[in-house]
Amino acid sequence: MTTNLFRMNRDRARSLLVNGAIHTVLIAGALFMLFPFVWMVFGSLKSYNEATTAGFFPRNWLISNYPEAIMVMNGSKPCAYDAGNPFAILDQCLILRYFANTISIGLVTVLGVLTTGVLAAYAFARLKFPGRDFLFIILLATLMIPGELTLVPNYVFMVRFPTPDSLIATMLNLDPNAQIRNWVDTYYALTIPWIATVFSIFLFRQFFRSIPNELYDAAVMDGATHSRFLWSVVLPLSKPALITSAVLTFLGTWNSLIWPLLVTNSAQMRPIQVGLAAFITEAGTQVQLLMAGATMTIIPIMVLYLVLQKWFVEGIASVGIRG
Amino acid sequence: MAQSAQTISIQNSSPARAKKSWRGKEWFGFLYLAPAMIILTVFHIIPVGYALWISMQFGTIRNFRLACADADAIAKIPESFGIFQNLLACFDNYNRALQAPEFWDAMKTTIFYVLGTVPITIIVGILVAYLLFQKIRGRGVYRTIYFMPHVISTVASAIVWAWVFDPRNGLANHFMQFLGLPIQQWLVEPDGVFKLLGEFFKLQVPEWAEGPSLALVSVMIFSFWQSLGFDVIIFLAGLTNINVELYEAGRIDGANGAQLFRHITIPLLAPTLFFVGVISIIGSFQAFNHIFAMNRMVAQPLGGPLGATRTVSVLMFNTLYAQQRAGYATAIAVLLSILILALTLIQFKYLGRRGEGA
Numbered sequence: 001m002t003t004n005l006f007r008m009n010r011d012r013a014r015s016l017l018v019n020g021a022i023h024t025v026l027i028a029g030a031l032f033m034l035f036p037f038v039w040m041v042f043g044s045l046k047s048y049n050e051a052t053t054a055g056f057f058p059r060n061w062l063i064s065n066y067p068e069a070i071m072v073m074n075g076s077k078p079c080a081y082d083a084g085n086p087f088a089i090l091d092q093c094l095i096l097r098y099f100a101n102t103i104s105i106g107l108v109t110v111l112g113v114l115t116t117g118v119l120a121a122y123a124f125a126r127l128k129f130p131g132r133d134f135l136f137i138i139l140l141a142t143l144m145i146p147g148e149l150t151l152v153p154n155y156v157f158m159v160r161f162p163t164p165d166s167l168i169a170t171m172l173n174l175d176p177n178a179q180i181r182n183w184v185d186t187y188y189a190l191t192i193p194w195i196a197t198v199f200s201i202f203l204f205r206q207f208f209r210s211i212p213n214e215l216y217d218a219a220v221m222d223g224a225t226h227s228r229f230l231w232s233v234v235l236p237l238s239k240p241a242l243i244t245s246a247v248l249t250f251l252g253t254w255n256s257l258i259w260p261l262l263v264t265n266s267a268q269m270r271p272i273q274v275g276l277a278a279f280i281t282e283a284g285t286q287v288q289l290l291m292a293g294a295t296m297t298i299i300p301i302m303v304l305y306l307v308l309q310k311w312f313v314e315g316i317a318s319v320g321i322r323g
Numbered sequence: 324m325a326q327s328a329q330t331i332s333i334q335n336s337s338p339a340r341a342k343k344s345w346r347g348k349e350w351f352g353f354l355y356l357a358p359a360m361i362i363l364t365v366f367h368i369i370p371v372g373y374a375l376w377i378s379m380q381f382g383t384i385r386n387f388r389l390a391c392a393d394a395d396a397i398a399k400i401p402e403s404f405g406i407f408q409n410l411l412a413c414f415d416n417y418n419r420a421l422q423a424p425e426f427w428d429a430m431k432t433t434i435f436y437v438l439g440t441v442p443i444t445i446i447v448g449i450l451v452a453y454l455l456f457q458k459i460r461g462r463g464v465y466r467t468i469y470f471m472p473h474v475i476s477t478v479a480s481a482i483v484w485a486w487v488f489d490p491r492n493g494l495a496n497h498f499m500q501f502l503g504l505p506i507q508q509w510l511v512e513p514d515g516v517f518k519l520l521g522e523f524f525k526l527q528v529p530e531w532a533e534g535p536s537l538a539l540v541s542v543m544i545f546s547f548w549q550s551l552g553f554d555v556i557i558f559l560a561g562l563t564n565i566n567v568e569l570y571e572a573g574r575i576d577g578a579n580g581a582q583l584f585r586h587i588t589i590p591l592l593a594p595t596l597f598f599v600g601v602i603s604i605i606g607s608f609q610a611f612n613h614i615f616a617m618n619r620m621v622a623q624p625l626g627g628p629l630g631a632t633r634t635v636s637v638l639m640f641n642t643l644y645a646q647q648r649a650g651y652a653t654a655i656a657v658l659l660s661i662l663i664l665a666l667t668l669i670q671f672k673y674l675g676r677r678g679e680g681a
Contacts, residue, residue: 022454030468040483052492120359127352149660152653153370196362255476257612276478280619294479305474317560
């Protein structure tokens with residue numbers, strides 16, 4: 001009895017010790033993950049002198065660095081708000097423009113990826129037509145192509161493709177001054193090449209195939225067509241896959257740099273990453289402004305992450321399991 | 324997670340049963356495929372062939388000249404090749420790339436980068452995932468924090484890290500001072516880390532053993548910070564998929580924690596390990612965004628200081644963007660792609676089978 005009790009206590013002490021050790025390691029790791037963010041926020045509140053010479057904590061919390069960073073990003077012009085024409089602020093205020101660009105590019109891309117992906121995946125998972133499996137294998141093979149390889153050819157396409165609107169305007173002679181323009185520095189270049197991904201097709205196909213055939217038989221019995229079945233049965237059942245793909249696609253668009261860097265020239269077309277990269281040059285040595293700029297771009301995605309973290313984390317995890 | 328396991332088990336039985344309900348050919352399937360197929364064909368499949376064609380061109384994007392039509396390029400190939408002389412001249416860009424010291428330097432830098440980031444991130448990733456997998460309190464919070472750097476845009480976090488590595492008032496140097504070590508130039512230090520270590524211990528390090536530059540190592544530290552959470556999440560999912568009964572059986576047989584880890588966790592985690600390995604190696608070979616942003620932050624030319632952070636991707640981008648030499652840039656991209664493909668296939672061949680077996 002006493003030995004048992006002694007043993008219980010010993011085990012308990014041991015597990016407490018082990019738990020303590022685990023937590024120590026994990027907390028140290030968590031601090032390593034978090035300290036750059038703290039350093040960034042503190043840096044954004046310091047004066048230039050403080051940021052370049054003094055210690056860790058800001059002395060006089062200079063919130064004014066934020067409006068100043070916005071001004072510098074704007075080419076030293078303040079962001080004027082006109083109540084009569086509220087959307088004009090997107091042309092006046094570059095940081096808002098960068099955000100609006102990124103968000104609209106992201107939404108269009110996500111919508112495109114979901115639409116093209118769902119349709120193609122349904123065809124691969126549920127329809128029977130000649131060449132289906134062959135086409136699927138070809139698509140899977142393209143997963144092996146590194147992005148670098150298609151970068152230059154796609155850029156050449158952007159230089160040589162005419163935009164649909166300018167083409168129509170010229171062909172129909174709608175505007176005597178109309179000129180054919182290429183895709184460089186347009187939203188076409190920033191969205192169209194990315195509105196279909198093999199990854200999403202693959203993910204959706206896996207999901208669609210898991211939906212029991214009995215459901216389809218029942219739907220046919222009720223007189224449903226394939227499109228009706230897809231819309232009313234398959235899609236509601238596939239929400240997890242759709243959300244995973246939407247989150248990962250949006251994150252990919254939000255973070256992309258090399259492509260938008262190549263295909264945008266004017267400040268008005270920049271997504272936030274390219275805008276921030278340009279801001280590095282604009283702010284020069286004013287490091288406190290750079291920290292303020294970085295903080296402003298991080299906040300929205302951080303909030304999105306904390307709200308939707310289940311989908312971020314499980315999306316990534318499910319990719320790992322399926323892959 | 325439970326759901327994904329379920330989907331996989333159902334999906335295995337569906338094709339056999341599905342056959343019964345197929346009647347005739349559903350040709351309209353092509354209609355469903357069309358939008359995705361058109362986009363993927365134009366922007367992902369055709370460009371592969373077109374890349375090979377561009378890699379044989381001189382000149383700029385707006386006016387290409389075929390390399391085989393260039394007298395200088397033809398003159399480089401010995402006449403003894405006869406009718407192949409013109410054909411071989413088409414590959415002049417490859418020839419130039421393979422003979423350019425900067426290409427091989429970039430290759431060396433890339434390989435240093437891959438070797439210095441992938442293994443350590445994977446090892447630490449598995450260990451952290453294993454710790455989180457022990458029914459520990461606050462697991463969700465840790466997971467959220469570790470994964471955070473992966474979500475934040477690379478440009479923003481690279482700006483912050485470049486400031487952490489600032490030689491004058493960066494956190495990294497404060498830390499070095501705290502440890503009583505000499506302060507460093509970090510991102511603007513082109514000298515090799517082993518050379519610097521040698522100087523510290525007053526040792527002469529031979530030139531071949533200087534190792535990656537401190538600038539590149541700083542980039543690697545950033546990359547470790549950024550990608551650790553990704554590996555942790557995937558390994559954690561892999562661990563969750565391992566049957567708990569195996570551990571119980573192991574414990575009954577008297578195995579301790581380390582033995583369980585070695586003989587149950589690692590073998591069963593092999594497929595996940597394989598997946599993460601392939602993804603990380605491919606990703607590291609394409610390293611660009613953070614190098615671009617960090618170089619800019621420390622006012623170095625892209626790939627600086629003195630080419631210390633010029634990976635193959637950076638070299639390619641510079642050739643295209645700054646020098647406008649599209650053909651040469653594409654030849655570099657093709658060479659890089661061949662290397663990545665070969666590595667992926669080797670991994671599939673030697674590791675993939677082990678992964679499947681587990």
